Amino acid sequence: xxxxxxxxxxxxxxxxxxxxxxxxxxxxxxxxxxxxxxxxxxxxxxxxxxxxxxxxxxxxxxxxxxxxxxxxxxxxxxxxxxxxxxxxxxxxxxxxxxxxxxxxxxxxxxxxxxxx
Amino acid sequence: xxxxxxxxxxxxxxxxxxxxxxxxxxxxxxxxxxxxxxxxxxxxxxxxxxxxxxxxxxxxxxxxxxxxxxxxxxxxxxxxxxxxxxxxxxxxxxxxxxxxxxxxxxxxxxxx
Numbered sequence: 001x002x003x004x005x006x007x008x009x010x011x012x013x014x015x016x017x018x019x020x021x022x023x024x025x026x027x028x029x030x031x032x033x034x035x036x037x038x039x040x041x042x043x044x045x046x047x048x049x050x051x052x053x054x055x056x057x058x059x060x061x062x063x064x065x066x067x068x069x070x071x072x073x074x075x076x077x078x079x080x081x082x083x084x085x086x087x088x089x090x091x092x093x094x095x096x097x098x099x100x101x102x103x104x105x106x107x108x109x110x111x112x113x114x115x116x
Numbered sequence: 117x118x119x120x121x122x123x124x125x126x127x128x129x130x131x132x133x134x135x136x137x138x139x140x141x142x143x144x145x146x147x148x149x150x151x152x153x154x155x156x157x158x159x160x161x162x163x164x165x166x167x168x169x170x171x172x173x174x175x176x177x178x179x180x181x182x183x184x185x186x187x188x189x190x191x192x193x194x195x196x197x198x199x200x201x202x203x204x205x206x207x208x209x210x211x212x213x214x215x216x217x218x219x220x221x222x223x224x225x226x227x228x
Contacts, residue, residue, distance in 0.1 A: 034216060036219075042221060043207055043219035043222050044219045045219065046216045046218075049216060089159065093211075103147075103164060104149070108159075
């Protein structure tokens with residue numbers, strides 16, 4: 001089946017530190033991969049995505065590379081800011097045929113807190 | 117497009133009352149999802165629709181929960197009767213096949 005596993009939080013960092021949030025997946029087809037971010041009191045919003053192996057998604061200084069050989073999509077940022085404090089969700093969308101078409105599978109979310 | 121619109125943003129109700137949550141998806145999107153988010157269980161998929169037809173409702177916790185999508189521009193989620201353990205943030209999201217999902221701002225439900 002399809003599933004996403006991401007590292008447990010919370011993650012606490014000082015400003016300008018390097019961030020990595022690990023995400024691995026299991027998929028029966030050829031998934032698209034996503035990172036969503038949820039700021040306090042808001043809904044989830046797309047941070048970045050990759051639709052095929054070796055694609056790199058990037059946005060706002062965040063990057064993630066779709067690694068089919070390791071079934072991973074780790075989120076990284078070289079220098080975090082206080083404003084990056086949020087919950088980050090890894091997700092996959094199964095594009096294969098069948099009843100799961102179009103559905104998103106989410107990880108549990110990782111709370112990131114950045115201190116000044 | 118204004119994005120996915122949910123109403124109300126906040127709902128406080130007494131145990132045993134009926135609660136109706138509403139969602140307007142983005143025009144042209146053919147998938148609509150209802151999620152529930154709690155501290156204990158994280159983000160749970162309750163039900164999703166494709167072209168207004170329910171595809172998978174296995175996440176609906178009990179018969180007290182029901183969801184309908186009478187047309188492409190509207191869906192509602194009803195809880196009858198409501199219980200304190202239903203307190204959560206309920207999100208609606210819409211997407212077209214293979215593209216990103218767009219989430220509404222959520223409805224924060226408190227059942228007292």
